[in-house]
Amino acid sequence: MKLNLLWALALPLLSWAQQSPISDGSNIEAYSSRSGKVTKFDNASRLFKDWSVSVGGGGTFMHAADVNSFYDGKVNFGWNAYASLDKQITHTFGMSFQYQMGKTNQKALLPGAAGVAAGVATAWTKYRQISILGDINLSNLLRRVDNNSTYRWALHGYGGVGLQGYDTLLLDNDMSRYSISPRRIPVQIEQELRFDTFFFQLGTGLKYNLSKLIDVEARAMYIISGDDSFDGGGFGKNGIPRYNAIVHGHSDNLFSVNLGLSFKLGNHDTHLTWVDPLRDINNRINILTNQKTDLVVCENGDLDDDGVCDDWDRQLDTPRGARVDGAGIALDMDLDGVADLYDKCVTVPGPVENDGCPTNVNK
Template identity: 60%
Template sequence: MKKKLILLAAALPVLIFSQNSNPYGSGSTETKKFDNESRLFKDWAISVGGGGAFMQAADLTSFYDGKINWGWNAYVSIDKQITHTFGLSLNYSKGETNQKIMARPEWGVAVGHTKYDQIAVLGDVNLSNLMRRVDNKSEFKWALHAYGGVGIEGFTSTMRDEGMYKKYPFYIKQSLDQASVFWTTGLGLKYNLSRLIDLELRAMYVFSGDDAFDGSGTQGGRAYDENFDPATYMQIHPGRSDNAFTVNLGLSFKLGKSNRTHLAWFDPLQDIYAKTSNLENRIKDFVVCENGDKDNDGVCDDWDRQLDTPAGARVDGAGVALDIDLDGVIDLYDKCVTEPGPIENNGCPIVAQTSMSDNLVEEINKSLQGIDFELNKAVIRKSSYGILDNAADVLKGAQGQQFFVIGATDARGSVPLNLKLSKGRAEAVVAYLINKGVPASMLQAEGRGKSDLKYPECDPASNCPEWKNEANRRVYFIAK
């Protein structure tokens, strides 16, 4: 059992890989390896951009006293378009936010600054391509994109107020590593300037995951000693993540051959419509059976594989006359439609003629089965007379035929004795049949002893059961 399992495990990989002879497709004969030569579209780009950065959901924010404290943001990314609706980007961002808050009047206005570096992997869903209406045949120039991703960030933040941090600003530094993971999501509106360049307005929201991102202090810490009001800077905003957003204007430089369209700007539906329209314009009036049906078999000559089908012949879908038995004679002329036969016999099989004597011998031998003789004698038992009477009736109806009447014994006894006994029994059968009216000229007795055993394996007789030995003791006919 273990050996069978080992053989099965060894053969399984061969069986699996033998099922698919095509390494690039799922069975289509039109497939080929996908490489740079077979690409139809650009799918790589480098994007750069910049704009404003703003601290929003934090203890210190960029929106204070009805004014906006502007920060800045810049980014560069390598973009890979996977399909016409989805892509991936490796994005690096660098920027600075400026934020303010007043926790208590006596502390004055606290001013914070955050300088950050961020690396993220972004998923890019092309919403316009995904949800473009099938009946929208306008030029595809504008596209709305949805972004989402995760990354790591590093930042330094400072905060100064008119109280304790007037002379010694609060300072926090977070290294750019896995200790500070952030999430980001956003939207972008792209315009296809040319085959080489896209223009984009992009807004991104950043979930920093860090309560110290705005410069208000370390997670869970206090900005003042216990003599001060516990409502410290870190407790102004209830969340434990300082969040920001950026608004950027950028350019995407589409890499690849200049005559190719970028995959993000390819609309498969419009391509299908264009090709369908070309077909419609090319084939103005489709005429069925433009070349007619000259042989009147019901199959147009445009796709008729047998243009001279005989009149009246049934045909298949290709206009070929039917030949059900596949003998080369069409059914119209085949006299034996379901039986194959040669053309010279009108499609009917040639039946081998069996001579009358062969059939007669078979019939007589069947009727002679079961003849009994006295033990070691050539005397027919009375119980066998009826069998011989039937044989006589058959022979009298076959005038002009001649037969050998063969006697045989089993393997017991000597050869001379068996020859004598077998011939005597054959002569006894011949004498009985002549007595019943069979012409003597039709029959000739012959004894073969044990040289013609019906069951040759019964020599010696002890090798076989008695019924086989009895079957070897027989009389039978053969034609002369």
């Protein structure tokens, strides 16, 4: 009994493995013949643009750091600029190779005994980064299936990883602490861009489809450096000065707010990031609905316009609007001689004189 049950479960899988068009590639032609014309997907068959180049820039601020851009109710503004090569893989997901550079300006207070300030320092960080960035089109991903409208705004989410190099300089307002031997003030760090200088970033952006060539985007990104010296506070918590010991965290982070442009490359009118497949499907359904479904060309005509050519029509005078069978004869479900079009009791036989209903039935 168990063996028979296993065979019953295995046979459909074995049959699928033999006939599946993707099992070994040998049944592709057979699959194509069953499902209709299949066109190989290549560059010539693309319908949308999928490459773009983006540039932009804006403000940058050191955050969650010992020496940060927010001090005494004030904001120390920095700047950044970026350029990226973007590849849209699907209508909801894309990848970017990005280069970014910028400079942050920050300030810190080193507490002394009993709350007396032991020192105030200013610092800056110049950085350069290369990264791989993933892009999720949240508007397309979360779009309702019954929303058939076009749209020009899209919310995007970003996340990625990269490498960075940076230069920092820390200056103490009390120049009496100036000393480079031993190193105290100023403190300068030069970190080369290497394979062990990883950073992580995530953020969001709002894009506007300005034209078939250009998108405009407002973007906010948060960068996690993983480096406790990124803010210019010094080399370590045991170093001199102790500006790097103000915050207990070991990662100095920054965030940026940018405005950018994306230049869409290619000859097509639409970029893949603005394509809604559901809307395309709905358009195709509407076209098929509005088209005449009878695609057969009748050489000798179709006199009663019932969809069956006169050469094969066994009832050339079928009433207009009546459903017919394959031979062009009006359907009569209860076989009482009254076509369903005129039969007021379609499922119950009755005389013609009573419109196809039994004589004891009130119509």
